[in-house]
Amino acid sequence: xxxxxxxxxxxxxxxxxxxxxxxxxxxxxxxxxxxxxxxxxxxxxxxxxxxxxxxxxxxxxxxxxxxxxxxxxxxxxxxxxxxxxxxxxxxxxxxxxxxxxxxxxxxxxxxxxxxx
Numbered sequence: 001x002x003x004x005x006x007x008x009x010x011x012x013x014x015x016x017x018x019x020x021x022x023x024x025x026x027x028x029x030x031x032x033x034x035x036x037x038x039x040x041x042x043x044x045x046x047x048x049x050x051x052x053x054x055x056x057x058x059x060x061x062x063x064x065x066x067x068x069x070x071x072x073x074x075x076x077x078x079x080x081x082x083x084x085x086x087x088x089x090x091x092x093x094x095x096x097x098x099x100x101x102x103x104x105x106x107x108x109x110x111x112x113x114x115x116x
Contacts, residue, residue: 003035003083006064008115010038010086013058015114017051018043019088025099025106035083037106039099041091045074048088052077055086 001009007024014022019040028035042048052071059065059081067080075093079086087099100108 001064006059006081007036007038007084009058010055010081010084011111011115013054014038014040014051014086014088015111017054018047019051021094022111023100024109024111025103026108027103027106030103030106034085037085037087037099037103039087039089039094041089041094042074045090048074048077048090051088052079052086055079055088 011022011024019042022038022040025037025039026035027033027037040051042051049071052068056065056068056079064081065079066082068078070077075090076097077086077088079088089097
């Protein structure tokens with residue numbers, strides 16, 4: 001699956017699980033670390049785990065997943081999907097790490113009303 005297609009699929013999954021403030025950063029021209037970041041917030045630790053589990057389940061039982069970190073603490077869950085990295089934050093962690101500011105030069109898409 002192409003990285004952009006994978007990123008959009010992840011956005012759909014996160015939105016379906018009521019993730020908040022979903023942002024897609026296009027990093028292709030900025031870094032070789034990843035093509036895209038999907039960043040979202042969760043209302044609670046349990047909510048963050050629900051979103052992460054849905055992403056993992058939706059990606060064919062890990063077929064597109066390289067690595068997962070943060071599931072236990074759930075303040076910041078990172079799912080490495082090769083060309084796409086998913087960041088599921090609790091709001092205070094998202095504010096603290098400010099990935100959108102750190103990667104401020106990256107083109108971004110926001111999804112307040114979901115994705116087609």
